[in-house]
Amino acid sequence: MTDLAPVSFSPWEMFLNAGPVVRCVMVVLVLASLLTWTILIAKSVELLRVRARLARAEQTLEQASTLDLGEEGTRPSSIAHTLVMAAETERRRSADIPNDGEGLKERIVLHLERLEAAEGRRLMRGTGVLATIGATSPFVGLFGTVWGIMTSFTGIAASKATSLAVVAPGIAEALLATALGLVAAIPAVVIYNHLARQSAACRAQVADLTALVMRLVSRDLGRMQAQTQSGQVVRLGTPRDARAATGE
Template structure:
């Protein structure tokens, strides 16, 4: 009687080529997901810190001109201040148009805010794709492993646990991944 090891590595090595490819694909998808997760986490923390510093600087500034100086290097905050300043400069020849100026500044700031939101969302489509497809890829590996067990039963014309166990083990490993 041979001693078969059921460690995850041994099950992986003894799995058929299709199930092994499924497991590798799922491991790569997991690695990619964690990479995007950590990169986005670091990016969001950095943006939050920059915005906090810029907000405090703007509160201390008092005027738009001083706000421009205080937010230099603060990313989106500086871009927002510069956009407001640009709209103010463009509208100097219309002195009684305060409401129009406010509306133009708001529209400009909304466009900048939307662009920054799109920039921050980069990479999340990949996460959505992986999240939507991984269960089905894993299920495919599971079904393939169970089919391997059934072909093992048919080939050996026996239904003992020794015949079924390897295929079921690789199917369950694919499910776990």
């Protein structure tokens, strides 16, 4: 009896034995998988830092009694400082409009909403690549598989050998492309959903900061209105006191 040498079907051997097109497809899928895990690490670190900064800013604005104190307590590089400065800028530009409390609040809210939406887009930056990888990797792998099977059948027809030992290696190499496509796509979809949830949590914190800024704005406007009404009472009471002093 002659001992048949075992045929190696390791992924590396199948990659080396695959055709140039299938091999290029495999390389692309491996690079896509590496990019997915790189984005996970980078975005996770970024979102952790953002959530920590937002938590500190929320505490600062919670303890501030005026908008000016909130501006002093927030760092210039944070979104909280941007929100406070936007409210302060709008309030300063509207200083020449008398009795415009509700209108000022509406303009500030519109501005803060735009800043909040821009921050949400910034937090999701880079995750679109994950959605693309998750959606296209299975089809890229399927293309490699179809091409590999076509090449295998062409070789079978040329050699006129139909035994399973001849057919199996080519088909196995082709199916490796589909496997790599799934390996790249499944983590990309899971990681995208994970980062989307983390970004949503950060956006909720930014919305809380917006509410705190509007509370400071309302508090400052209330103080200004109280001072204005107090000044009116003094002016209206002066003639009455003068008349009393003259006996009229």
